[in-house]
Amino acid sequence: MTFINVGTLGVVPGQREALIAHLTQRSDVLTDLGCLAYEVGSNEQEPDTVFVMEMWVSAEAHQASLTRPEVQAAIAAARPLLSGVFGGFRFDVSGSPLRD
Numbered sequence: 001m002t003f004i005n006v007g008t009l010g011v012v013p014g015q016r017e018a019l020i021a022h023l024t025q026r027s028d029v030l031t032d033l034g035c036l037a038y039e040v041g042s043n044e045q046e047p048d049t050v051f052v053m054e055m056w057v058s059a060e061a062h063q064a065s066l067t068r069p070e071v072q073a074a075i076a077a078a079r080p081l082l083s084g085v086f087g088g089f090r091f092d093v094s095g096s097p098l099r100d
Helices: 016-024 029-030 059-065 069-081
Strands: 002-012 035-041 049-056 082-092
Touching: 002 016, 002 059, 016 049, 016 069, 029 035, 029 069, 035 059, 049 059, 069 082
Parallel strands: none
Antiparallel strands: 002 049, 002 082, 035 049
């Protein structure tokens, strides 16, 4: 079952664009691990927040990705840009009017 992880990442003031640049670097590794979509965005009303939406083939694939050295390195590189304020939600997809 497809799995969605939507999150908000609090950013150190003035570092939003740096975090967006880091999170949007091309990564074929994510595709290989089962990531179907990884969308990063911002909202001018919340200048110290970055929004991320991940779609995975399963919750297990998402969880397994977090143990991979490449993913751990990317997380470590992002940490200095993060304020430590996080939010979000996760769910299994039941369906969509856009696909069968």
